Amino acid sequence: xxxxxxxxxxxxxxxxxxxxxxxxxxxxxxxxxxxxxxxxxxxxxxxxxxxxxxxxxxxxxxxxxxxxxxxxxxxxxxxxxxxxxxxxxxxxxxxxxxxxxxxxx
Amino acid sequence: xxxxxxxxxxxxxxxxxxxxxxxxxxxxxxxxxxxxxxxxxxxxxxxxxxxxxxxxxxxxxxxxxxxxxxxxxxxxxxxxxxxxxxxxxxxxxxxxxxxxxxxxxxxxxxxxxxxxxxxxxxxxxxxxxxxxxxxxxxxxxxxxxxxxxxxxxxxxxxxxxxxxxxxxxxxxxxxxxxxxxxxxxxxxxxxxxxxxxxxxxxxxxxxxxxxxxxxxxxxxxxxxxxxxxxxxxxxxxxxxxxxxxxxxxxxxxxxxxxxxxxxxxxxxxxxxxxxxxxxxxxxxxxxxxxxxxxxxxxxxxxxxxxxxxxxxxxxxxxxxxxxxxxxxxxxxxxxxxxxxxxxxxxxxxxxxxxxxxxxxxxxxxxxxxxxxxxxxxxxxxxxxxxxxxxxxxxxxxxxxxxxxxxxxxxxxxxxxxxxxxxxxxxxxxxxxxxxxxxxxxxxxxxxxxxxxxxxxxxxxxxxxxxxxxxxxxxxxxxxxxxxxxxxxxxxxxxxxxxxxxxxxxxxxxxxxxxxxxxxxxxxxxxxxxxxxxxxxxxxxxxxxxxxxxxxxxxxxxxxxxxxxxxxxxxxxxxxxxxxxxxxxxxxxxxxxxxxxxxxxxxxx
Numbered sequence: 001x002x003x004x005x006x007x008x009x010x011x012x013x014x015x016x017x018x019x020x021x022x023x024x025x026x027x028x029x030x031x032x033x034x035x036x037x038x039x040x041x042x043x044x045x046x047x048x049x050x051x052x053x054x055x056x057x058x059x060x061x062x063x064x065x066x067x068x069x070x071x072x073x074x075x076x077x078x079x080x081x082x083x084x085x086x087x088x089x090x091x092x093x094x095x096x097x098x099x100x101x102x103x104x105x
Numbered sequence: 106x107x108x109x110x111x112x113x114x115x116x117x118x119x120x121x122x123x124x125x126x127x128x129x130x131x132x133x134x135x136x137x138x139x140x141x142x143x144x145x146x147x148x149x150x151x152x153x154x155x156x157x158x159x160x161x162x163x164x165x166x167x168x169x170x171x172x173x174x175x176x177x178x179x180x181x182x183x184x185x186x187x188x189x190x191x192x193x194x195x196x197x198x199x200x201x202x203x204x205x206x207x208x209x210x211x212x213x214x215x216x217x218x219x220x221x222x223x224x225x226x227x228x229x230x231x232x233x234x235x236x237x238x239x240x241x242x243x244x245x246x247x248x249x250x251x252x253x254x255x256x257x258x259x260x261x262x263x264x265x266x267x268x269x270x271x272x273x274x275x276x277x278x279x280x281x282x283x284x285x286x287x288x289x290x291x292x293x294x295x296x297x298x299x300x301x302x303x304x305x306x307x308x309x310x311x312x313x314x315x316x317x318x319x320x321x322x323x324x325x326x327x328x329x330x331x332x333x334x335x336x337x338x339x340x341x342x343x344x345x346x347x348x349x350x351x352x353x354x355x356x357x358x359x360x361x362x363x364x365x366x367x368x369x370x371x372x373x374x375x376x377x378x379x380x381x382x383x384x385x386x387x388x389x390x391x392x393x394x395x396x397x398x399x400x401x402x403x404x405x406x407x408x409x410x411x412x413x414x415x416x417x418x419x420x421x422x423x424x425x426x427x428x429x430x431x432x433x434x435x436x437x438x439x440x441x442x443x444x445x446x447x448x449x450x451x452x453x454x455x456x457x458x459x460x461x462x463x464x465x466x467x468x469x470x471x472x473x474x475x476x477x478x479x480x481x482x483x484x485x486x487x488x489x490x491x492x493x494x495x496x497x498x499x500x501x502x503x504x505x506x507x508x509x510x511x512x513x514x515x516x517x518x519x520x521x522x523x524x525x526x527x528x529x530x531x532x533x534x535x536x537x538x539x540x541x542x543x544x545x546x547x548x549x550x551x552x553x554x555x556x557x558x559x560x561x562x563x564x565x566x567x568x569x570x571x572x573x574x575x576x577x578x579x580x581x582x583x584x585x586x587x588x589x590x591x592x593x594x595x596x597x598x599x600x601x602x603x604x605x606x607x608x609x610x611x612x613x614x615x616x617x618x619x620x621x622x623x624x625x626x627x628x629x630x631x632x633x634x635x636x637x638x639x640x641x642x643x644x645x646x647x648x649x650x651x652x653x654x655x656x657x658x659x660x661x662x663x664x665x666x667x668x669x670x671x672x673x674x675x676x677x678x679x680x681x682x683x684x685x686x687x688x689x690x691x692x693x694x695x696x697x698x699x700x701x702x703x704x705x706x707x708x709x
């Protein structure tokens with residue numbers, strides 16, 4: 001886990017470990033990604049996920065993020081998702097789920 | 106799979122994906138070549154179309170085997186279009202060729218992506234694919250099956266509006282490469298999508314969450330000039346795997362109602378009518394017809410309107426409207442639609458006010474020539490409106506006689522069958538307007554008299570024939586005004602009432618001394634006594650609980666009387682007379698003044 005100050009979306013966050021999630025958020029990878037994502041919630045009370053490696057998102061991917069958000073809330077983990085590429089963010093917005101899924105860092 | 110060369114034989118077993126990729130590229134080459142040939146030489150159509158179809162069909166099959174759902178689905182789209190091409194349902198024009206070529210290119214892109222380990226091909230590829238699919242969809246209008254061949258395509262509505270769309274996909278669509286986002290995006294080609302919400306309340310708890318299943322469902326508004334079928338067609342490829350509800354804008358629904366009113370009155374079936382005006386799509390109608398005739402289906406046997414409403418294809422109040430228009434009683438009983446129960450005080454008050462208003466309007470007319478033209482005009486208008494209101498009041502107060510007696514035909518038929526007697530019923534005066542207040546009581550009374558006639562009056566066919574009478578009994582019910590009275594007659598050509606039998610019965614019951622003198626009229630009067638009935642036939646009518654005494658009583662309550670005439674062997678006639686005022690205006694007044702008459706008032 002890289003410890004570093006990262007600038008994400010114009011905000012500087014220092015001292016937080018960023019967990020980079022590799023690969024696309026699609027149905028092809030969803031089953032594989034689920035345990036990986038859930039595991040990140042165990043790393044601390046504040047978890048920052050860097051999604052910039054994802055080039056695609058589909059409905060399965062959106063659902064993954066929803067589930068992750070829900071589990072974070074249930075376990076009182078402050079989950080921050082950042083780095084989502086504009087074209088992927090656009091899908092989340094299209095579904096009207098930006099408030100549920102995303103949070104600003 | 107076909108092998109083009111020996112050198113590949115070994116690698117197939119080692120890596121199916123590689124083989125799939127190589128083979129598919131070849132098929133796409135062939136596909137492209139065929140397309141260009143066919144465009145240049147249309148005369149080779151028949152075999153060419155078959156080969157085109159087969160190339161895509163093969164790619165689709167192989168993609169399924171190596172688990173490339175996106176490629177499989179897209180090849181399927183192309184295959185469907187090619188199938189219609191070879192069936193002669195679409196023509197290979199320039200635009201279609203361009204689209205198909207673009208489709209081939211996109212497949213190549215997908216194959217490359219699969220080769221480099223990125224199935225799907227990237228975000229922009231998705232958008233391209235969605236666009237292509239959207240452009241190909243019009244070539245897939247479904248042909249209709251026989252039951253609805255009478256359909257006329259829905260005329261496009263000249264007005265647009267805000268449609269409400271909700272769609273729930275089957276859970277397995279994601280695995281099949283059918284992502285909701287394609288279809289929802291494609292709606293944007295029909296107009297402006299707003300308020301799209303992905304609902305997550307069906308997301309299961311973690312333990313039962315399958316990341317490859319679809320749990321989200323969607324609601325949105327679409328501002329569009331398209332018609333319902335066009336909107337439905339956006340989802341053409343996924344119709345069998347989703348629940349789609351399309352609700353039209355209020356302006357469009359208003360247009361439907363208007364078109365319903367303008368439909369010619371011939372017996373067009375409800376389902377076809379709704380389809381004609383665009384309120385349901387051909388597919389929705391077909392689905393409803395299938396449910397109706399499928400004996401296993403929960404909606405089996407319901408009226409088509411009810412099924413369409415239950416399946417969410419049409420708003421239930423629109424169906425009711427159509428049903429009224431069609432006089433179709435399967436959706437709602439006419440009586441339920443046509444009547445309400447009201448508190449009698451409210452109605453009484455309203456009618457009294459209307460009458461007083463009529464009086465004032467009448468007086469005002471006397472001053473018309475003494476006032477300025479403005480006020481004179483207003484008085485004129487008021488008079489006309491008051492006349493309208495009085496007419497409305499009259500209609501509230503009266504009812505067509507036929508309406509009050511509508512149960513008679515059925516009763517005659519049912520009881521006749523039960524008793525084994527053949528009877529013809531004639532009604533006279535059905536169009537007469539009778540006081541609604543009286544109608545219900547009179548209707549009951551007549552019904553009982555009719556039953557009585559069937560039971561005791563009309564003989565069985567054998568007896569009638571033996572007596573030289575016509576084999577079928579004749580029962581007539583007539584209603585008419587005679588001066589200030591409403592007269593109802595129930596007459597039969599049966600066996601008549603035997604006064605001697607009456608006398609014997611009266612003596613038996615201790616109502617008369619043996620040998621006492623009584624006129625025929627007095628004897629006949631005894632049949633109205635409670636519990637008095639001819640012993641021989643008591644059994645048949647037992648259990649009905651209503652005797653001639655009740656008939657007389659209810660007529661008396663209306664201020665009227667019952668008389669009976671009879672001729673032994675030839676028949677019997679009952680006459681009910683009730684007083685009614687001769688004019689509607691008097692009627693309102695007298696009813697208002699004699700408020701005791703409202704004690705039984707029900708408008709029903």
